[in-house]
Each structure stands twice: as C-alpha cells, then as structure tokens.
Amino acid sequence: MAAPIPFMLVETVNNLYRYFGFDDSGIGENAVFQEPRMSRQNPNKCDLCFPLIPLGGCDAQVPGVLLFPEHRNFKVKINVEKVKEELPVVSEGWVIPVVSCSTSSNTLCILLDHANAFQNTISQILSESLKPSRLPCFEKVIGVSEDASLNDSGGADLTQLRTRLAFKSLCNVFSSLGYKIKTEGSDTLEGTSTPKYHICYKSVCPEKGAEQSLVHCGAVLDVASGVKANDICARDYYRLKKLLFENVAQERDTIQGNSSHSEILAEAEVAAELLGVKLHDHVSVSLSSSSDNVGIARGATFFLYNHVRLSCIRKKFEQEVECGNYSKLPDVSEVDFGLLSQNEEWELLLLTLQFSYWLVNCVRSKGKISLHPILVGMDKLCRVFSVYYRRVRVLTEPRPHLLPVMYARLYLLQSLERILGVGLSIFNMKPLDYM
Numbered sequence: 001m002a003a004p005i006p007f008m009l010v011e012t013v014n015n016l017y018r019y020f021g022f023d024d025s026g027i028g029e030n031a032v033f034q035e036p037r038m039s040r041q042n043p044n045k046c047d048l049c050f051p052l053i054p055l056g057g058c059d060a061q062v063p064g065v066l067l068f069p070e071h072r073n074f075k076v077k078i079n080v081e082k083v084k085e086e087l088p089v090v091s092e093g094w095v096i097p098v099v100s101c102s103t104s105s106n107t108l109c110i111l112l113d114h115a116n117a118f119q120n121t122i123s124q125i126l127s128e129s130l131k132p133s134r135l136p137c138f139e140k141v142i143g144v145s146e147d148a149s150l151n152d153s154g155g156a157d158l159t160q161l162r163t164r165l166a167f168k169s170l171c172n173v174f175s176s177l178g179y180k181i182k183t184e185g186s187d188t189l190e191g192t193s194t195p196k197y198h199i200c201y202k203s204v205c206p207e208k209g210a211e212q213s214l215v216h217c218g219a220v221l222d223v224a225s226g227v228k229a230n231d232i233c234a235r236d237y238y239r240l241k242k243l244l245f246e247n248v249a250q251e252r253d254t255i256q257g258n259s260s261h262s263e264i265l266a267e268a269e270v271a272a273e274l275l276g277v278k279l280h281d282h283v284s285v286s287l288s289s290s291s292d293n294v295g296i297a298r299g300a301t302f303f304l305y306n307h308v309r310l311s312c313i314r315k316k317f318e319q320e321v322e323c324g325n326y327s328k329l330p331d332v333s334e335v336d337f338g339l340l341s342q343n344e345e346w347e348l349l350l351l352t353l354q355f356s357y358w359l360v361n362c363v364r365s366k367g368k369i370s371l372h373p374i375l376v377g378m379d380k381l382c383r384v385f386s387v388y389y390r391r392v393r394v395l396t397e398p399r400p401h402l403l404p405v406m407y408a409r410l411y412l413l414q415s416l417e418r419i420l421g422v423g424l425s426i427f428n429m430k431p432l433d434y435m
Helices: 008-020 080-093 114-126 158-176 234-252 259-275 299-322 343-353 355-360 372-391 403-426
Strands: 048-051 053-056 059-063 075-079 098-103 107-112 141-146 180-182 196-200 213-216 220-222 283-285
Touching (some): 008 048, 008 075, 008 080, 008 114, 075 080, 080 098, 114 343, 114 403, 141 158, 158 180, 158 196, 158 220, 158 234, 158 259, 158 403, 234 259, 299 372, 299 403, 343 355, 343 372, 355 372, 355 403
Parallel strands (some): 141 180, 220 283
Antiparallel strands (some): 048 107, 098 107
16 A cells, blocks of 8 residues: 655754754755654643753754764754744645744644645645655665575564565565665666665675675574574474464454454564564564464554554444534545544544654664664554554544544555555555454
8 A cells, every 4th residue: 555655854853953044955866854852741831952061141052963963063053032933934835844842841842734734745745646755865766685595484483584574675675765676687777876775684784785784684583592493494484373363363253263354464573573673683582382472462463453454444434424413524625633632542643644754764874774664653543543442432423513633644544544554555464354
C-alpha cells in the first residue's frame, strides 16, 4: 500500500532555520536530518522546541544541531522579541504556518496551526496524484548490492537471513522516498557521484566495490547461550514462529489456528525481530518453543493488529454508507479539522508528520544505515492509537451535530492506515483482514 510521504515537517523546520538566518546552500549529501524536538506536554502552547543560548537582553543563539547534527558548532544569533512578533506573519505562506511563539526556560516554543496541519497532511497522504518526496541531498539514482552468497534459500542461517531481509527493506526505503534503485550492474555507476551501498554480514567483505559504503549486519545470537545461532536455519526458524502463533491462536480460540494467518504473523515477527536494532549490532533471539515469545501487544503482531483495527473502522463506515445509515464522506477540503481537539489526535498527526524523519534516519551515508527507526516510530504510532481507540468512539450516531467531528476523525484514521501500511510494506509485512 503506497502513500505519499509527508515531508511538510521537514519543510517547516527548514523554513524556520532559514528565517533564523541559517544558509543551508552549503549542505552536502552527507547531511543527516534529525527529528526535531516535539512537545506533547501542552499541545495548546508548544509543538516545536528550539533551545536558546541567552546572550543578554533580547538576543540569543539558536544552535543548528536540531536539523543537522554534524553542524554542531553552528549557531545563529536572533532577537527573541522580534522573532516572537514577526514569525507568525512571515510564516503565513508556509505549508504549516506558525500561530505563535513564546519562550520558557531558555527554550523557543513554536505553536503550529493545527487545523492547517491536519488539512494539508491528510490531503497529501490521501492524494493518489502526489509522488513520494526525495531527499534533497541525494542523487536520484541509488546503488544497492548484496553478497552473491545471499539468496532466498531457506537453508541460510539466521545471520544471512537478517542480511537478506535488510537488503530488501533498505531497497523499499529508498523506493518509498522516490529513488530509482540499481541493484545489479553496479560497475556502470563507478566514477559517478551516485551513493553506492553493499550489504554484507562480514566485517571485511571482498565483494564490496572500492566506491561502495559497506553496510555491515551483525550476527544473530541465541539468547540462551549468547553465541551465534548456527543450529537452526531460516526455514526452521520460520516454522518455529508459525507453530508458536498457531498454538497461541488455538489457546485463545481466536483465529482457530488459521495456517495462512500464522504464516503471515511469523514472517512479520521475524523481520521485526531481526531488524529491530541497529544493523551493525548483534541481535539476540529466543529459539525456545514457549508461546511466551509471541503476543499481540508486541512487535510486528502489534502493528498488524492495529492496522486491522484501522481498516475495520473504515470498512464498517463504508458498510453503513451502503445501508443508508451514513452519508458519504465529504471532500477533504470541506472537513473542519479544527474539531479535532483530543491530545491523542494531535499526537497521531505529529507522528504521521515524523514518518519522513524515520525514513531519512534509516539511510544515513557512509554505511551508517539502519532500519530500526521506522520500527520504533511505528511502535509509537500504534501505542498512541491503541489508547485513542479504547478511549474515543469514532463511529457515532448519525446525528447532524456529531457528523462533522466523525468525518474529521475518519480522515485522520484513513491517513494513519495508509502510513502504517507503508511501514508494513517496507518490511514486506502483509496486512491481515482480521485478527
């Protein structure tokens, strides 16, 4: 399930730094975007936090480390009172305008236009016509290769399986960002400025080209012994996970041991388990046959469970429309998103906006690549939504005064469903119809 990537938060933070006086024209392809500090304590007063270094009077310095960590020494001098007065006016033409600025404990607090942010973000995610955004610092073409010894054979060990899964998911990340990927014939890219990566489970890899950055995948260890898990192959590990899910399903009498569901859950759980830490680090897994090692409230199963919740809400609404109990959703441009006043609703939008940061943080240059930021972000999103799902009834009675807020919530949840679907597809996790 593809969806446009909302890079509006990146653009907004860039606009803020340009306004402060930071000239980013010299930023090269090695620049790393860092997720900005988001304030969730009081969403009515502050959304973005920028640390201030007081200089006396109204003057202060804003460090650039929030946007580009490697530019740690960059600081720009600002007049705080002038910024507080001017920024809301200057930002009126931005994709997400600033409503107000304030200061608290040597921090510049930026309050964004929530209704505008909801409207623009949801419209972009649900628009089929928009293309995924590209990282501005990278070339259009990306070269990614893997060891010839890696294949889809079930006889591979778990470390080789981890490397293979990392290769596939990394290609999906670049694809989601709109890049054209060259996985074969890397020699045609030699001598060009195109970023080139080679993924391998060996710290010294003879197949790596001279111009390629090595992405090293750490070994998979048996948590019980602490040594490399050589006693089980990929095929048998998938079988073990599938059996565990079938046993849990039979115990709970939920999916009645559905074999296809258990297989999907097993594949998703293995991907999240092996890619859930930094790639160059070792990862420990349990080879035990105990059902305690799987569950709905953890890992990929938790992602799939909440994706089912989201799709069920959408499908239930569509069924009610067909039965004549609800009218169709109005156009997104006609929805009043200012009615979304719950803290979880704004937090869900912030997490949706940060999805682009999770992707960007996966593809750091010079081999510093990992995939766990996406999994960590998906876990945050699912946990906030899970609280919201239990607390808020989205589908209400079809009374005229209740419909506007229901429409706004349905659009928000549809955008969440699509973003979560993109996250699942990056790790080749197949969505389920029910759980």
